[in-house]
Amino acid sequence: MPLNKFLIVAVFVAITAASALAGDKLKPYAATPDRVLVIYNADWKNRSEGSAAEQDSREVAEYFAAMHADPKSGKKPYLLGLSCRHPGKKHLNDWAIREASTDNRNGIAFRGKGPAPGRGELIRDSRKVEVHISEPDADWETLRISCRSEVTGEEKVVPPISTALQISGIPAKPGNDAVYPPPADGKGRSIRLDATRFFAGTVTVSITLKNHAGTVLRDLKLRYHDIRNFIFSPTGPDNIPDDKILEEDLLTPVRTFLEDPRNALPDGTRLKDHILYIVVVHGVPYAGNGIFGVDHGVTSSWGEHGSLTSVEQRLQTIYYPWATLRPPVISLYNSRGKDSDKGVINHLITTAMRNPLGGARWNPYMHPDTYSYLQKGAPPPTFINLPPFERERREKKGAFFAYAVSRIDGNTPEEAKRLIDYAVYASKYLRSEMDAEERVDTLKRFLTPKLSSLLESAVVEKSSGGKELAALGFPIRESEGGQGVPFMVRPASDTASPDKSGTRDWRRSGFYPGGIERFVKSSNGLNKKDAGIWQLISQGVTVTAAGSPAGSGGPHITNTTFWDNRVLLKYLLRGRDLGECFLRSTYHVNWSTSLIGDPLFHPDLNHTIVDETPPRASKGLAIQWAVRDGKATAMVGTELDFDPSAPEVALMNVTVTAADTQPSTTRTALYSRRPTIAVTGLKPGSSYHFTAELTDPYGNRSVLREVVSAAPGSGQ
Numbered sequence: 001m002p003l004n005k006f007l008i009v010a011v012f013v014a015i016t017a018a019s020a021l022a023g024d025k026l027k028p029y030a031a032t033p034d035r036v037l038v039i040y041n042a043d044w045k046n047r048s049e050g051s052a053a054e055q056d057s058r059e060v061a062e063y064f065a066a067m068h069a070d071p072k073s074g075k076k077p078y079l080l081g082l083s084c085r086h087p088g089k090k091h092l093n094d095w096a097i098r099e100a101s102t103d104n105r106n107g108i109a110f111r112g113k114g115p116a117p118g119r120g121e122l123i124r125d126s127r128k129v130e131v132h133i134s135e136p137d138a139d140w141e142t143l144r145i146s147c148r149s150e151v152t153g154e155e156k157v158v159p160p161i162s163t164a165l166q167i168s169g170i171p172a173k174p175g176n177d178a179v180y181p182p183p184a185d186g187k188g189r190s191i192r193l194d195a196t197r198f199f200a201g202t203v204t205v206s207i208t209l210k211n212h213a214g215t216v217l218r219d220l221k222l223r224y225h226d227i228r229n230f231i232f233s234p235t236g237p238d239n240i241p242d243d244k245i246l247e248e249d250l251l252t253p254v255r256t257f258l259e260d261p262r263n264a265l266p267d268g269t270r271l272k273d274h275i276l277y278i279v280v281v282h283g284v285p286y287a288g289n290g291i292f293g294v295d296h297g298v299t300s301s302w303g304e305h306g307s308l309t310s311v312e313q314r315l316q317t318i319y320y321p322w323a324t325l326r327p328p329v330i331s332l333y334n335s336r337g338k339d340s341d342k343g344v345i346n347h348l349i350t351t352a353m354r355n356p357l358g359g360a361r362w363n364p365y366m367h368p369d370t371y372s373y374l375q376k377g378a379p380p381p382t383f384i385n386l387p388p389f390e391r392e393r394r395e396k397k398g399a400f401f402a403y404a405v406s407r408i409d410g411n412t413p414e415e416a417k418r419l420i421d422y423a424v425y426a427s428k429y430l431r432s433e434m435d436a437e438e439r440v441d442t443l444k445r446f447l448t449p450k451l452s453s454l455l456e457s458a459v460v461e462k463s464s465g466g467k468e469l470a471a472l473g474f475p476i477r478e479s480e481g482g483q484g485v486p487f488m489v490r491p492a493s494d495t496a497s498p499d500k501s502g503t504r505d506w507r508r509s510g511f512y513p514g515g516i517e518r519f520v521k522s523s524n525g526l527n528k529k530d531a532g533i534w535q536l537i538s539q540g541v542t543v544t545a546a547g548s549p550a551g552s553g554g555p556h557i558t559n560t561t562f563w564d565n566r567v568l569l570k571y572l573l574r575g576r577d578l579g580e581c582f583l584r585s586t587y588h589v590n591w592s593t594s595l596i597g598d599p600l601f602h603p604d605l606n607h608t609i610v611d612e613t614p615p616r617a618s619k620g621l622a623i624q625w626a627v628r629d630g631k632a633t634a635m636v637g638t639e640l641d642f643d644p645s646a647p648e649v650a651l652m653n654v655t656v657t658a659a660d661t662q663p664s665t666t667r668t669a670l671y672s673r674r675p676t677i678a679v680t681g682l683k684p685g686s687s688y689h690f691t692a693e694l695t696d697p698y699g700n701r702s703v704l705r706e707v708v709s710a711a712p713g714s715g716q
Contacts, residue, residue, distance in 0.1 A: 028575025029388035030602050033068040034075040035276040036579075039254065039315075042081030043092050044283035048413050056413040057081075057283025063417050064279060064408060067424055068600055071644060078271065080257050082284070085248050095527050096308060096549065097246045097288035104236030105307055107294035107351035108329055112201055112229025113151050116237075122338050125331040126195040126224035128347035129205050132170050134188035135217050142210040145191070149199040150223075156198050164197035174345050175300055175333040190345075201226050220342065227349050230329045234292050242293020242307070243314075250288065250311065251318055254278075276390055277579035277599035278315050278405040282416040285311055286526040286548040290590045291322050294353045297555040300335040304556035305354065310548035310594040312405040317589050319401040327352040358560065358587040364400050365389060367571075367584045370564045373482070381464060383570050389580040404579035406595045409526070410537045414674070421673040422542040423578070423598035425647045425697070426514030429611045430603035432473035434512050434697045436494040437502070451605045455574060464566040472573070472605065477504045479519065483565040486517035488542075496667050510539040510670050512697050513649060514603055518545040518562050525550020525557070526594055533596070540670045542601065543578065548594035560587040563595065575604035614702040615650040615694040616641040623690060623709040632684045632711035637676030638692065638704060649673050650694040656682070657689045671697055685713040 040061035053059040061079050069076035084091045091097050103119065110116035117123050145165070148155035158165055169181035170188045183189050195203050202225050209218040235241050257263060258272040265274060290296060290309035297305030330352050337346030360366050369381035386392065393401065410416040431451065433439045449457075451472065458468045466476045466484040479486055490509040492499035497508055506517060517536055524532045525547035533546035545562040547554060567585035572578060579599025586593060617638045624635040634656070640648045652675035657663040668675045675694070682688060687710040694702050 026385040026571070026574050026576075027388060028604055028606075029390060029577070029580070030575070030604075031276050031390065031577050031579070031600065032073070032075050033065075033070055033077050033600065035274060035390075036068070036077040036279060036599060037254075037258070037271070037275045037277070038064050038077050038079050038279045038281060039284060040079065040081050040281050041092050041283040041285075042083045043090055045093070046283070051413060055283070057281060059413050060281040060283070060408060060416045063413075064281065064420055064598075067420050067642070077279075078257075078263075078275070080254065082250060082253055085253075086245070091245055091249050092285055095286050096553070097249060097285050097311075099242055099245050099289055099293065101236065101238055101240035101242050101244060102289075102293065102307070103238055104233055104242045104293045105295045107233055107292055107327075107353050108230045108349060109233035109237070110225075110229060111231055112226060114202055115150075117225065122334070122346060123230075123349040124222065124224045125347045125349050126203055126205075126226050128331060129191075129193035129195050129222070129224060130174075130345035130347065131191045131207055131218070131220065132174070132188060132343040132345060133191065133209060133218065134170065134343065135211060136186050136188065137211045137213075138189070138217055139210055139212045140189070142208070143191075144206075144208045145193065146206045147193075147195050147198045148204045148206070149201060150203060151199070151201040154199070158193060158198070162197075164194045166192040168192070175335070176347075195224055196226060201229065218342065220339070220344070222339070222344065225349060227329060227331060230349055232326050232329060232351050232353075234323075236293070243289040243291070246288035246314065251314065254315065254318060272319070273394075276393075276404065277577070278312075278403045279408055279599060280311055280315070280405070281408045282410060282413055284407075286594065287311060287554060287592070288314060290314070291325075292353060294351060295555075296354050296356060296590065298356050298558045299556055300333050301556075302334045302348070303336055306549075306551075306554040306592075308549055308552075308554040308592065309590050310592050312407055312548070312595065313589060313591055313593055316402050316405045316583075317400075318403070320589075321399045325353075356555070356558075356588055357590050362400070362589045363402070363583070363586065364396065364398060365392060365402060365583050366587065367564075367567045370567050370585050371560050371587050373566075374560070380462065381566065383459070383462070383464065383567070386584070388576070389583060402583065404583040404599060406579060406582055406597050406599050408598065409596060411529075411534055415537050418540065418670075418672060419537070419542060419596070420598050421647075421649055422511075422513035422515075422540065422671075423601035424644075425649050426512075426542060427600075427602045428608065428647055429698070430488075430514040430608050431605070431610060432475075433610055434488070434514070435475055435491065436699065437491045438473065438475060439699065451608075455605055464570060468566075468569060475504070479517075480565075484516075484569055485519075485565055486511075486515065488512040488515035489517075495669070506539050506541070507535065511541050513540075513542060513671060514601075515541045516543040516565070517541050518543075520557060520559050520561065522557050523550050525552070525554070525592075527552050537596070543597040545593065545595050547592045549592060554592040557592065561591065561593055562586070572601075573603060573605045575602070575606065577602050611696055611698040611700060613646050613648070613696075614700045615648045615696045616702065617694065617704055618642075620705055621654075621690055621692055621707045623707060625709070625712050627684050627712050627714060630684065630714055631680065632682040632686075634679040634682060634688070634690070634709070634711070635676060636679055636690055636692070637674060638694075639674045640694075642673070648696055650675060650696045652677060653693045653695070654679060655691045655693075657691075658683075658686055682711050684711050686711055 040057040044057035145158040171178035207220045287308040295305040334346040489504040492503040495509045527549040563585040578601035649671040692704040
């Protein structure tokens with residue numbers, strides 16, 4: 001069966017199976033914390049000030065476990081620290097896991113007679129010789145085409161009447177699906193030749209053409225290969241897997257941990273079958289080679305293809321039967337290949353693994369409506385209610401056993417920990433009333449039905465994305481039509497910004513807990529420190545995504561690289577974990593997709609409540625001083641209590657007074673469980689009174705006890 005027909009059948013079967021499992025009403029499911037495996041980099045050397053662990057990667061992992069530990073059952077996430085297995089190397093301390101072998105980027109091996117193609121050589125398909133001549137003054141009577149076998153040395157002239165030769169007009173868009181118009185006088189023409197009709201094996205095709213003035217327009221000698229001389233290669237010529245180091249340093253240790261009988265549950269269940277979600281944290285590399293180390297991409301420009309994928313995607317499919325896969329050898333169009341400036345259209349021999357792997361064929365847990373709006377003529381989404389991921393994975397008998405994998409990261413460990421804090425808080429309190437401007441509209445709140453009724457109405461009306469959020473009472477200022485992002489952006493009135501009321505710009509005001517945003521941009525990768533992803537995290541987003549990597553050896557980011565927010569919201573707001581929602585709403589595997597967020601984030605709007613408890617600090621204000629250039633700076637901070645039943649984050653207003661100055665007030669920019677702010681411009685040697693007020697996202701306030709502290713003198 002041809003590959004494309006196989007994929008169509010497989011997708012139909014997967015969707016049919018999903019429909020059979022679907023129920024009439026969405027059943028909520030919340031994973032217990034012991035169904036999460038947290039992976040950190042045990043080789044990481046950075047340690048930030050105030051870290052409770054010996055290094056930052058472990059600090060974030062332990063914080064995740066502490067914040068999600070169940071005090072009643074004692075259940076908590078599992079932790080696994082990874083170390084490089086290669087003496088003298090630190091493979092895990094780079095942003096990508098680098099391989100010693102990189103010779104399988106095209107994924108095929110030559111098995112014909114004569115010399116094999118050189119490394120990096122474009123392997124043109126001899127069935128698809130194609131050259132476009134755009135010059136209008138070409139003298140077609142001077143066209144000469146010949147074909148020489150590199151196996152026997154024999155050469156043949158291609159006669160104009162050969163059935164292997166086609167001359168037509170130039171298509172509007174070249175490529176595998178090009179439509180060729182008939183030739184017309186005064187316009188360019190395309191030359192297409194099937195050289196296998198003359199010789200088997202490698203050939204050199206010569207093409208010469210002049211214009212009416214006798215000037216040479218083309219004098220080409222092009223090498224082509226016989227696709228029948230190639231087979232799929234899982235390793236490349238050196239017989240070393242091009243993901244060997246990633247396998248040894250990352251994948252094998254994870255499998256060993258999951259399958260170790262010593263880690264099994266009391267009933268004998270292996271962690272392999274018990275774990276649902278895997279989290280990689282700050283300090284773990286972003287990327288490694290994809291399956292077989294083969295370049296892959298979605299565009300026709302092979303310069304936008306790459307072998308790297310996100311570490312998360314490799315972990316997601318860690319138990320897929322990749323070793324048994326033998327994809328076919330195919331021919332693909334390359335829009336910017338060698339000699340394309342001379343009109344040469346390159347159809348190159350490669351493996352089907354170069355195509356992106358996506359859809360229900362490769363992610364059988366994907367919701368059937370995921371990215372359906374990108375398909376021409378697709379029916380309206382039905383949002384069928386699939387069973388919980390835990391049940392579906394247990395009942396599926398196929399080979400595609402998967403985990404939902406996400407990342408907890410930030411420019412600093414504190415930013416990474418804020419993702420967890422916000423997820424814990426919003427799981428309890430995410431509602432439209434969290435928004436300051438929605439909260440003060442008491443008439444609207446009085447007239448609005450209960451959230452449970454609104455959720456049911458959204459199902460009946462089949463609203464989704466931004467329309468669904470608006471129907472649920474959330475303010476929406478969309479940057480991506482219909483998707484409902486950005487979500488939970490703070491209005492200017494909730495900040496110290498002078499912007500007029502109603503303004504919502506996350507770049508200036510940040511997000512409330514539960515905020516969601518991601519955007520498709522070719523440079524939006526974790527490997528680029530100036531990328532938008534890092535700005536989003538620094539501004540308090542709770543759920544986001546990026547390429548791992550963007551460029552730099554990975555495939556070009558596409559509009560299906562991240563998640564379909566319509567599907568994610570439909571499940572997330574009705575009682576499914578973010579981890580499951582990520583898996584349901586993503587299209588690709590073996591791709592650069594990096595999904596950022598706490599997989600246990602669980603804001604079921606049927607059960608979230610308004611926060612009516614003032615924020616509580618576990619300690620008083622802490623003051624740390626620094627003196628430089630005759631000025632003193634006070635770092636003022638505190639830490640809020642952690643109660644799993646009543647989590648808190650807060651803004652902090654700090655007022656400073658001294659005997660000879662007017663009081664001055666400074667406010668933190670974002671909600672935090674550890675609000676800290678720098679008070680600058682103070683006098684060395686002077687004594688100051690510090691008072692602070694905490695305000696949580698619902699406007700509840702509490703005042704901390706005054707602290708008196710003296711700045712050190714200039715010489716200290």
